[in-house]
Amino acid sequence: MTLGQQDLSDVGVLIGCALRPKQRPGADSDYRTLLGRYREDAEFHNAVTSVLDGLDLQVLAAGELGLVLGARRESVFAYRLTDLPNVSTVAHRLLVGLISAAIAAYVFPVPADFDDDRVRWVSVDEIERFVRDACDRLKRAPEPQMLEDVSFEEAWRTYDRLSPGYKADRGKGQGRRSAASSTYWVANVLNWMVDQGLARLAPNRGPETFQLLERFRIQVGELAGNATYELLAARRRGDHTPVVGT
Structure with a gap:
């Protein structure tokens, strides 16, 4: 027919x-x-x-x-880091890319986890501490991490320079996050994921906690093999062996 x-x-x-x-x-x-x-x-x-x-x-x-x-990367429908709110510079795009890979590595540290459909939650504080710890370890490493993606070092060093807590914009009052705060960027990515149907807020699990949805698990499964994801996933597993790109 x-x-x-x-x-x-x-x-x-x-x-x-x-x-x-x-x-x-x-x-x-x-x-x-x-x-x-x-x-x-x-x-x-x-x-x-x-x-x-x-x-x-x-x-x-x-x-x-x-x-x-x-x-696919060349598709007009591909997610662009510039699609996120308040992402206007190269440094901002590097931060968003690093945090996105960190969220995937935090909840899916082993590639087989992408086939496990159990519910997972993350909070802004958990992801911030995870990336912060990775930055600290990289600073203490005797030799720099060599990855195919040469922007990785610039990304983690940019993140490391951010304040981990609230840093108010001048004239905007106390308790308001600014782009000089790492928690601002983590929250920015997670809230964007809510808008994309990849996560939902889970206030009953704690402040700024998100449930990651099945759509996120399916889509980020493609990250397996990405050098930044692999290094962060190794950190999550507790494997501190350097990851060397080819």
Whole structure:
């Protein structure tokens, strides 16, 4: 059977649903129906895959979460660090990249953890202490860490220069974080993850605590093999052997 105009329109509707990270098939009957068709109708499945391929997107999972997509680096739909609020300089982008890798390494220190669907929580303070400890260890290392990503050293040294606590912007009162505070950047990344449907606030677990969602586990599974992730994951495991890039 050849797909007709309505079928192709349905392909677009399904992809549109998948591109809305907080939309779920359980709450949207049209999304649920089209997802079922994607899973059961080979011709419709192939049409969706072909369109996604043209957009430099790929399906990472298709289940209760809906159609979870991953973007190739060149895709217009790829996450850009500049998409985060208040990220305007190279130093800011380095900080966000480091913190994003640190969150993944903190909760998934072993690649096999990416296949474990148990619920995980993190807090701003936990991630800040984890990155801070990694910076301290790197400063004390007898030899510098050699990684393929030469920006890693600049990233951790930039983080290390930040104040770990609250540092108020001039004239804005006490207790307000500024970009000179490392906790500001950790909170910035985690709150952005909430907006992307990767995490949700979990105030019953403690102040500034977040539950990491299944979509995060699926998407960051691609980080396995990333040099920064590997070094931070080794720190999380307690393995302090230097990581040397090829």
